Amino acid sequence: xxxxxxxxxxxxxxxxxxxxxxxxxxxxxxxxxxxxxxxxxxxxxxxxxxxxxxxxxxxxxxxxxxxxxxxxxxxxxxxxxxxxxxxxxxxxxxxxxxxxxxxxxxxxxxxxxxxxxxxxx
Amino acid sequence: xxxxxxxxxxxxxxxxxxxxxxxxxxxxxxxxxxxxxxxxxxxxxxxxxxxxxxxxxxxxxxxxxxxxxxxxxxxxxxxxxxxxxxxxxxxxxxxxxxxxxxxxxxxxxxxxxxxxxxxxxxxxxxxxxxxxxxxxxxxxxxxxxxxxxxxxxxxxxxxxxxxxxxxxxxxxxxxxxxxxxxxxxxxxxxxxxxxxxxxxxxxxxxxxxxxxxxxxxxxxxxxxxxxxxxxxxxxxxxxxxxxxxxxxxxxxxxxxxxxxxxxxxxxxxxxxxxxxxxxxxxx
Amino acid sequence: xxxxxxxxxxxxxxxxxxxxxxxxxxxxxxxxxxxxxxxxxxxxxxxxxxxxxxxxxxxxxxxxxxxxxxxxxxxxxxxxxxxxxxxxxxxxxxxxxxxxxxxxxxxxxxxxxxxxxxxxxxxxxxxxxxxxxxxxxxxxxxxxxxxxxxxxxxxxxxxxxxxxxxxxxxxxxxxxxxxxxxxxxxxxxxxxxxxxxxxxxxxxxxxxxxxxxxxxxxxxxxxxxxxxxxxxxxxxxxxxxxxxxxxxxxxxxxxxxxxxxxxxxxxxxxxxxxxxxxxxxxxxxxxxxxxxxxxxxxxxxxxxxxxxxxxxxxxxxxxxxxxxxxxxxxxxxxxxxxxx
Numbered sequence: 001x002x003x004x005x006x007x008x009x010x011x012x013x014x015x016x017x018x019x020x021x022x023x024x025x026x027x028x029x030x031x032x033x034x035x036x037x038x039x040x041x042x043x044x045x046x047x048x049x050x051x052x053x054x055x056x057x058x059x060x061x062x063x064x065x066x067x068x069x070x071x072x073x074x075x076x077x078x079x080x081x082x083x084x085x086x087x088x089x090x091x092x093x094x095x096x097x098x099x100x101x102x103x104x105x106x107x108x109x110x111x112x113x114x115x116x117x118x119x120x121x
Numbered sequence: 122x123x124x125x126x127x128x129x130x131x132x133x134x135x136x137x138x139x140x141x142x143x144x145x146x147x148x149x150x151x152x153x154x155x156x157x158x159x160x161x162x163x164x165x166x167x168x169x170x171x172x173x174x175x176x177x178x179x180x181x182x183x184x185x186x187x188x189x190x191x192x193x194x195x196x197x198x199x200x201x202x203x204x205x206x207x208x209x210x211x212x213x214x215x216x217x218x219x220x221x222x223x224x225x226x227x228x229x230x231x232x233x234x235x236x237x238x239x240x241x242x243x244x245x246x247x248x249x250x251x252x253x254x255x256x257x258x259x260x261x262x263x264x265x266x267x268x269x270x271x272x273x274x275x276x277x278x279x280x281x282x283x284x285x286x287x288x289x290x291x292x293x294x295x296x297x298x299x300x301x302x303x304x305x306x307x308x309x310x311x312x313x314x315x316x317x318x319x320x321x322x323x324x325x326x327x328x329x330x331x332x333x334x335x336x337x338x339x340x341x342x343x344x345x346x347x348x349x350x351x352x353x354x355x356x357x358x359x360x361x362x363x364x365x366x367x368x369x370x371x372x373x374x375x376x377x378x379x380x381x382x383x384x385x386x387x388x389x390x391x392x393x394x395x396x397x398x399x400x401x402x403x404x
Numbered sequence: 405x406x407x408x409x410x411x412x413x414x415x416x417x418x419x420x421x422x423x424x425x426x427x428x429x430x431x432x433x434x435x436x437x438x439x440x441x442x443x444x445x446x447x448x449x450x451x452x453x454x455x456x457x458x459x460x461x462x463x464x465x466x467x468x469x470x471x472x473x474x475x476x477x478x479x480x481x482x483x484x485x486x487x488x489x490x491x492x493x494x495x496x497x498x499x500x501x502x503x504x505x506x507x508x509x510x511x512x513x514x515x516x517x518x519x520x521x522x523x524x525x526x527x528x529x530x531x532x533x534x535x536x537x538x539x540x541x542x543x544x545x546x547x548x549x550x551x552x553x554x555x556x557x558x559x560x561x562x563x564x565x566x567x568x569x570x571x572x573x574x575x576x577x578x579x580x581x582x583x584x585x586x587x588x589x590x591x592x593x594x595x596x597x598x599x600x601x602x603x604x605x606x607x608x609x610x611x612x613x614x615x616x617x618x619x620x621x622x623x624x625x626x627x628x629x630x631x632x633x634x635x636x637x638x639x640x641x642x643x644x645x646x647x648x649x650x651x652x653x654x655x656x657x658x659x660x661x662x663x664x665x666x667x668x669x670x671x672x673x674x675x676x677x678x679x680x681x682x683x684x685x686x687x688x689x690x691x692x693x694x695x696x697x698x699x700x701x702x703x704x705x706x707x708x709x710x711x712x713x714x715x716x717x718x719x720x721x722x723x724x725x726x727x728x729x730x731x732x733x734x735x736x737x738x739x740x741x742x743x744x
Contacts, residue, residue: 026523026524026527029523029526029527030523030725030726030729031186031521031522031523031526031725032186032188032725032728032729034513034516051510051513051579051582052513052516053188053509053513054186054187054188054522055188055728056299056725056728056729056731056732057731057732057735059295060188060295060299060728060732063192063291063292063295064188064191064192066288067188067191067192067195068188068191068506068509071191071195071506072586088452090452091450091452091453091454092454171491175486178485178486178494178498179485179486181478181482181485181498181501181502182479182482182501182505182713182717183482183713183716183717183720184505184717184721185717185720185721185722185724185725186721186724186725187475187505187508187509187512188509189721189724190478190502190505191502191506191509194498194501194502194505195502197498198495198498198499198502201491201494201495201498202495205491205495208491221491222490222491222492225491226489226490245720246720246721246724298731299727299728299731300724300727302731302734303726303727303728303730303731304723304726304727304730306723306726306727307723307724307726307727307730310723391486391487392486392487394487395487395488395489395547396489396490399489399604399605399607399608401605402489402604402605402607402608403600403604404489404490404492404493404547404597404600404601
């Protein structure tokens with residue numbers, strides 16, 4: 001699978017990605033494009049990534065997601081998005097990308113002092 | 122975020138009743154003495170779904186792509202589930218102590234009351250999907266009426282089934298469109314399936330004595346009145362599919378009277394073999 | 405600047421940009437050392453993380469074999485859906501076999517995060533290049549086989565998958581967690597079938613015992629060759645893809661299953677099977693590895709039929725897959741055309 005890794009042996013960002021392009025599928029074979037599925041468990045919950053399905057278009061992706069990820073119930077809403085529409089943060093830049101957010105202690109309530117004994121602040 | 126169509130246009134056009142949570146017929150009594158033809162009526166409803174569910178289940182492990190394999194199994198499960206509830210109710214109405222399994226596994230072909238269209242072999246995927254679509258639209262309209270019907274338990278079962286069939290119509294109609302307006306091959310296969318199956322559709326709307334009695338009791342639908350609704354939905358989807366509606370053709374039916382095609386006997390032989398080899402056994 | 409470069413089938417980060425940012429001093433040895441340290445530290449490896457090529461290919465091999473097994477595994481059980489002896493059994497069996505399709509799907513998706521298309525994985529299976537669990541090359545001959553498969557085969561799979569749920573590769577572990585949750589009912593439905601048969605008519609009990617006799621040894625083999633003959637085990641253990649050896653898993657499966665057989669009055673076909681008071685585990689007789697390797701090499705009772713069934717489904721489904729794709733591109737063109 002030499003075509004499926006880059007010079008640094010890095011692997012793709014998220015499902016379906018292929019650093020070497022999409023050359024691993026046999027000629028003329030289609031399993032349809034990949035979609036990411038997000039399900040909401042009950043109204044008010046956030047949609048969470050449930051997994052992926054293959055589908056030729058959005059309607060079919062929605063139906064397939066319903067049949068695959070909601071067949072045991074406990075889902076009230078589904079989003080589908082084609083996997084190649086997702087932009088992911090770079091993995092080997094995780095440090096510069098995220099660490100600067102980790103030391104801003106003044107963004108957290110624990111940073112601030114209030115007079116002792118004050119309740120229900 | 123873009124909302125997709127709530128359901129296929131086929132189904133959404135019909136302003137379905139809102140009583141999805143259950144039958145809204147509190148005044149309808151559980152008939153102390155059921156009309157005599159309720160039992161065969163329930164068998165007809167149940168057998169349509171049992172036989173079609175069985176045919177669909179034959180695809181399990183052999184579907185054209187994983188996602189579709191899973192989708193078909195879901196529909197088959199819904200149908201067998203509906204059949205189970207209906208047979209259970211039929212057994213109670215009959216009052217001879219026959220369970221849903223006794224009715225499913227220990228009746229001969231001549232006692233099955235399903236339509237011919239559901240017992241035909243599964244064929245290729247176009248045949249399966251077109252048959253499914255023609256039946257789903259029929260079932261949609263039948264269950265829509267039944268859930269408003271005068272028999273409370275039946276209405277409850279129909280209400281549950283109606284929710285399920287709304288999705289079935291969406292699935293099968295979208296696939297009919299994709300096959301019809303897909304490739305030359307898929308179009309040809311879908312058109313052939315439609316042409317082959319068309320002659321089995323008039324049987325759906327031909328009321329017999331059972332249907333008429335049920336309609337008179339406010340339990341069952343007026344089948345002749347459903348025909349134009351069915352026609353409208355089918356015509357609309359065929360239009361989107363670029364498929365040509367076949368000319369109406371007549372064929373002697375008889376499924377509701379136990380006169381079947383040659384296919385049902387083979388299907389039942391397979392379905393019933395284990396149960397019948399061990400009469401009285403529990404599973 | 406981190407806008408992803410997009411490929412046809414998926415998304416990724418821009419390789420060029422990332423390479424620019426790569427500190428020049430970073431060598432493969434450094435990356436490898438950092439990777440091994442993360443593994444040793446119990447960290448989870450995600451698709452976008454650097455990983456040695458060997459880890460990637462081993463995972464693809466293992467995950468795709470697992471997925472193929474789910475898909476081929478639909479066939480022996482699917483063989484009885486149309487003959488299930490009650491409506492309840494028909495529905496539960498159909499739901500179970502459908503779950504296997506779902507589980508194959510989850511694991512294929514997990515493998516796809518490693519940069520390989522499902523179409524390629526399917527091709528590897530159909531061309532005979534990929535392996536799947538040999539247990540599915542045995543025939544299902546009676547209804548009792550359905551019970552025993554749920555009890556033994558799913559039982560053994562659960563033992564294996566519970567451990568895989570802690571695998572170092574995130575997408576594999578997550579798929580396993582979902583699968584383990586869903587498979588809870590599989591083993592139970594199988595055992596329930598067997599328990600019902602075992603207390604049923606003499607013919608039913610004989611049917612159950614016969615199925616137990618035929619499936620016991622293949623089920624033990626299913627957990628893989630003995631550690632001494634398992635070339636991949638050491639490496640996969642070091643990378644925490646596998647967390648237990650085949651022999652450990654087999655022992656655990658046996659220890660769980662023996663009391664279950666006793667509870668329903670069925671006999672496991674191994675005269676050497678007995679509790680070892682020192683280890684509190686069951687000793688068991690020798691496994692016929694010759695048979696195992698023969699089946700692996702394609703000479704099991706149903707190898708050809710299973711692969712042929714998958715090939716037929718694939719070939720017969722080709723026009724369906726193409727139709728959906730053709731329709732989608734027509735719709736896309738229509739949406740883009742101003743006249744539409």
